[in-house]
Amino acid sequence: MTLDIQIEGVLFYKAAPMKISVLARMFAVSEEEVKEALQRLQNRLREGGIRLVSTDTEVELRTAPDLSELIENLRKDEMQKEIGKAGAETLAIILYRGTVSRSEIDSIRGVNSSFILRNLLTRGLIQRDGANGRSYAYSATPDLLAHLGITTREELPQFADIMAALDTFEEQQEDTSETRSLFNTEAS
Numbered sequence: 001m002t003l004d005i006q007i008e009g010v011l012f013y014k015a016a017p018m019k020i021s022v023l024a025r026m027f028a029v030s031e032e033e034v035k036e037a038l039q040r041l042q043n044r045l046r047e048g049g050i051r052l053v054s055t056d057t058e059v060e061l062r063t064a065p066d067l068s069e070l071i072e073n074l075r076k077d078e079m080q081k082e083i084g085k086a087g088a089e090t091l092a093i094i095l096y097r098g099t100v101s102r103s104e105i106d107s108i109r110g111v112n113s114s115f116i117l118r119n120l121l122t123r124g125l126i127q128r129d130g131a132n133g134r135s136y137a138y139s140a141t142p143d144l145l146a147h148l149g150i151t152t153r154e155e156l157p158q159f160a161d162i163m164a165a166l167d168t169f170e171e172q173q174e175d176t177s178e179t180r181s182l183f184n185t186e187a188s
Contacts, residue, residue: 003027003037004044008061011052015114016128016136017060075122083119090116091140094126095153096162099139107173108166 007023020038024031038059042052045061053062063071083091090113093105105113117138120126125144129137145151153159 002040003029003033004041007034007037007059008041008045011059011061013114015061015118017058019058021057023059083123083125086111086113086116087119091120091125094120094138095140095144095156096159097166098153099129099137101135101137103135105138108169 006027010023010026011018020031020034024034027034038052038054042054045052049064049067050061051064053060086109089109090105093108094100097104097108102113102117105117117126120138121128124141126138127141129139140153145153148156150156156162
């Protein structure tokens with residue numbers, strides 16, 4: 001599979017801007033090779049509904065400008081719908097845990113949360129904070145806290161009990177992971 005197709009897949013999966021230098025390290029190629037692949041990708045996407053948007057240091061996939069009206073109408077429709085069980089679950093994790101990465105949310109939920117996070121971001125319920133290592137962190141917006149009638153997350157119902165349960169869950173996950181590692185090492 002060519003480098004431009006691999007980069008396209010990664011950008012689609014990440015659904016966020018990525019540094020060209022990170023892509024070069026990821027694929028063990030030079031930044032120049034990444035830029036050449038990005039040019040091929042940009043040429044390929046030129047006529048479709050997705051565009052490659054780039055700065056000097058970062059790239060990401062976005063919808064084509066010609067689709068802005070359609071996308072805005074879809075966004076408005078989404079805003080009128082309920083957030084659903086998955087959205088409520090994800091929002092609760094962010095509210096109670098505080099600033100949390102997508103991988104941590106995915107670990108707690110057991111599924112990929114990219115779409116749900118985008119939906120919550122679009123609604124202004126959560127915000128994406130600066131990159132935490134290789135990924136972004138998410139937190140509740142002040143507007144959400146105000147809407148809930150609280151000023152800090154510690155005022156959430158049963159905050160201490162839920163935090164203790166989350167800590168226990170994460171400890172169990174770590175223990176399970178360590179046990180698997182030991183088993184895999186011994187089996188080798």
